[in-house]
Amino acid sequence: MLGDFISAILAKFVALAQWFGELGKAVFTALWDLLRDAVCWPFEQIMDIVVTAVSALDLSGLSNYTGTWHTLPAELLNVLALIGVAEASAIIITAIGIRLILQLIPFTRLGS
Numbered sequence: 001m002l003g004d005f006i007s008a009i010l011a012k013f014v015a016l017a018q019w020f021g022e023l024g025k026a027v028f029t030a031l032w033d034l035l036r037d038a039v040c041w042p043f044e045q046i047m048d049i050v051v052t053a054v055s056a057l058d059l060s061g062l063s064n065y066t067g068t069w070h071t072l073p074a075e076l077l078n079v080l081a082l083i084g085v086a087e088a089s090a091i092i093i094t095a096i097g098i099r100l101i102l103q104l105i106p107f108t109r110l111g112s
Contacts, residue, residue: 069077080086 072080
């Protein structure tokens with residue numbers, strides 16, 4: 001009789017410890033989600049601003065020059081392709097874009 005009482009008390013303590021373990025796990029998971037959201041939310045807001053700024057740009061003037069490559073002679077286009085003008089211009093434009101983006105890092109000067 002006394003053994004059954006002690007084992008019932010111990011079972012309650014074990015159940016209580018398991019409940020506290022599950023509670024701690026749930027709290028840790030909730031805090032982890034909160035921390036992850038606290039990091040992701042500002043990044044998402046900045047990307048929303050960037051998307052809005054890029055969509056506000058008027059790039060219709062660039063489409064006027066797309067037909068100018070077709071007016072060049074085929075031989076000249078072949079020579080330009082062989083010497084790598086397209087790849088070189090893509091590398092230069094990418095480098096300029098990266099430089100502009102890197103200058104937006106705080107504590108660096110714009111215009112340098």
